[in-house]
Amino acid sequence: MELIDLSDLNVNEKVKEVLRSRGIVTLNPVQSEAVRKGLLEGKRLLLTSPTGSGKTLIAELGMISHLLKGGRRAIYTTPLRALTSEKYHEFKAWESLGIKVGMTSGEYDTDDAWLRNYQLIVTTYEKLDSLWRHGPSWLFETDYFVLDEFHYINDGERGPVVESVAVKAKRRNLLVLSATISNHSEIAKWLEAEAVTTNWRPVPLREGVLVPDRGGFVVSFADGSSYKLRGNDAILAFTRKVVDEGGQVLLFRNSRRMAETTARKVAELDLEVKRKEIEDLIAKLEEVDDAGSNEKEALRELLERGVAFHHAGLSRGLREVIEDGFRKRIIKVITATPTLAAGVNLPARAVIIGDIYRFNRKILGFQEEISIMEYKQMSGRAGRPGYDSEGEAVIVVRNRRDAERVFKRYILSPPEPIQSRLGNEPAFYSFLLGLISEGESTVEQIRELARQTLLSRELVDRYLDSGIPWLEENGFIELDEKLFLTKLGRRVADLYINPFTAQVVKDVLRKNEAVECNLAYLHLLAWSPDGPFVGVSKGEEDELIENVSCPPFLDEPEDEDDFYKYVSALKIASILNDWIEEIEEDVILGRYGIGSGDLRSLVETMDWLTYSAYNVAQVLGLEEHADVLRRLNARVEDGVKEDLLEIVRVPGVGRKRGRVLFQNGLTKPEDLVMNPEKVKALLGDKIGDKVVKEAARVIGGVL
Structure with missing residues (x-):
């Protein structure tokens, strides 16, 4: 070409x-x-x-x-x-x-x-x-x-x-x-x-399998080439070879725990690193302020040996330090969950796919194979332009019979064809509400727009013929020759929540009196279709149910899948309840077995859902519920008790600094502006000066 x-x-x-x-x-x-x-x-x-x-x-x-x-x-x-x-x-x-x-x-x-x-x-x-x-x-x-x-x-x-x-x-x-x-x-x-x-790549890719062989392992590639490795562990043997040749390795495992465990094993290889660069990277790690101390300690020990783990449980600040260190070739090996493959641009000389199975509790045996597209995303990270003449991607298999099947499924087959994912009621009804929100249209005009999707005409008509009556019956739209949004429908569309979430909130709040129990509202929202999800161990289930601080709005379900969602929502509600009660972040992370990235993600989602529920309650005229949700939403964003809401309006004043200032009589932005020396004495000159200036901006003053 x-x-x-x-x-x-x-x-x-x-x-x-x-x-x-x-x-x-x-x-x-x-x-x-x-x-x-x-x-x-x-x-x-x-x-x-x-x-x-x-x-x-x-x-x-x-x-x-x-x-x-x-x-x-x-x-x-x-x-x-x-x-x-x-x-x-x-x-x-x-x-x-x-x-x-x-x-x-x-x-x-x-x-x-x-x-x-x-x-x-x-x-x-x-x-x-x-x-x-x-x-x-x-x-x-x-x-x-x-x-x-x-x-x-x-x-x-x-x-x-x-x-x-x-x-x-x-x-x-x-x-x-x-x-x-x-x-x-x-x-x-x-x-x-x-x-x-086109299949062109800037760095050619060799794809293969890593299979046990007498006294070690064999790496067999699709082009017919192969080589032998000695050792007791396939992943460690391959990693050692690549790093010794000056390369970097991305190592994918199917769970966070496996990624962290594997990182500790790789660290035992005692890879050669540049000590000054490592020390500088660790200094950056220490400066990250959105992470738990245990996470930092675990990563510090690994970074000293040129290794790190990477997954969504880590805070954004920690992930950025790791990514920067890998791009600069300071970190030799990252063990990660597959989310990294779909994220930022982070190529390596070699990619190891340690698992082709992932956990799925809905499947007997709890495991399902990853898709071909997921494999392509991971293997595609192999080969660093400007550094490598070729990249290598290998899948770890148990035996030669597995090797043949894996070759055929992942290496020799094209990815799955693209298909519509709008083929279910929650997805399609939300899509439908979005179409109607663009302006008044007839049913047939909306039908023609909906037929622009990848869904078959038959499926579009079926979902449309059930979706429009459902949206109308539940107060989201009105039909009078043309379709248009009601006040509730407009608010739900603007809030970008699923109409099924709005319906759950509407039904539950109408059936229950307002209560001064934040956990009940948090549990309801975490249980809704838009709610997040966290894993719950068997041992946690009984403890979560027995230790609720007040009765949830929702009854405990009998269906197994519904029950799992119920206790997941209970765990999320408990985490957020601790968060707004100003429980130390390290305590929250340890108590619930989550990472700082998980906590940030939960806070962000529940901030959106409490804000949305407050607005839905307002539109429905449920003023008492709305008042509770308004105050709850204000607290979720910053993780504070109600008495700190005024002071944390100032940028740079979070839950920790806010409590220090409050305990010293500085309870609102005006107090900070009037007492700049006191603020600097409490927070330090540099941070204190910045906070005082931000407080002045909040109240409209100029320093």
Whole structure:
């Protein structure tokens, strides 16, 4: 395939300057093919290629050429906040051309009117779907959409949102990027785009299995090559070889516990590290302020040996330190859960897939095999451009019979075809409410819009014919020749909660008197369809039920699956109740066996749900419930008792500093402004000075 030289690229010279500053002088095969297919002319494309093949630059060229030719606005969409932040920082380079780059994620109950001043916006699928429900004029003026990591449409949780966004985005100029899609022709036709498909990678990938053999192990690759390893542990033997050759390893395990246990085993290899770099990295670890002390201690011991574990239980600050250390090649090995493969760009010389099974309590035996797409996501991380001549991805298997089956299923087979995930009532009814929220439409107009999904016409009609009556009967919409949202429906659509969650809240609050029991409300919301989920051990179940501080609104269910969700919600309610009672974070993490990342995620979700429930109660006229939920929501965000709510309004004053200030008579922002020396004496000069200035801004003063 002929490559396109940067000098021959039909773009503005300033665009070429930005690319040259990154060391780009020639487009790679994937990028060259996209340009030949009409990328710079705004042609609608579905581009599928392996991880690390330069798809982000294709998106940048598409967006920037569109904007420089008079386009109004471009939006780049990702499935994860971490990716959104990463891309935002990459795209800031284009501000040298006068293009303002903005980012938005989270905070669903807003139309983000400030974004009208930005030409290139990076966001998540959930946030974009939420924004469409609010209908800001700047969004409807947007005329170019990039949908990244589009294979997430196959994800059971995020898939419905990705599809919902695609249905709306494909009315405009569109560029869709994805890892390999086996049914790309079908998806391209649905998107009314041309498929550009390639298997080219910047670093060739060898895929194989790691199988026991006499006196050690054999690594057998799909190209027929193999080599022998000696040792008692397959993972350790392979890791040692790669690191000794100057490479780095990403090691995937199927659970957090296995990732942490494996990291400790790898650390025993006593890998060679650069002591000064390790010490600097550990110093950064110590500065992280959103993590538990036990987590820091566990990671500190591993980092000293060039190893770290990585999973969603870690706080964002800890994950960023680990990722930075790996990118700078200070950390030699990361043991991780598969969530890392779907997150930030973090290539390694070699990838080890330690498990092809994962836990699923709904399946007899509790294990199911990972999908081929998940394997492709993990293996695709192998090979660091600029460092490695090739990457290696190996799957650990038990014997040669397993090796043959694994080869056939994962290495020699294409990933699963993309299918709609809107085929259930909660997902479709929420999608339907979103369509109706865009403006008054007839049933047939909504039907035509719904038929733009990947669902069959038969399924669309079936869900529509049951969904519209359900939404009408439960007070979300009204039908009078045209469909339109009721006051409740509008609020639910704007809050971006599932209508089934709103219905649960409505039914339970109407049946129960308001109570001064935060746990009852927290349990209800954690149990709702939008509620989060945490694992509960057998030993925890009885303890959680016996130690409730007040009766929940919900009765204990008899169905096993419902019961598991019930006790999960009870655990979440207990965690959040401790949080708002200002129990020390380390105590909470130890008491419930969770990580700092879990706690932050639970707080964020329950902040959204308590805010949503407060608004639903208000719309329904349930003022007493609304008052309890309003105060509860204010406390959840910062994890404080009610007496600290005033002082924590000041940025930089969290639950710990707030309590110190309160105990010393500084109870509101005005007190901080009037007593700056006292604040500095309590918090230190640097932090104290900053807090005083923030307090002045809160009360409208100027220092």
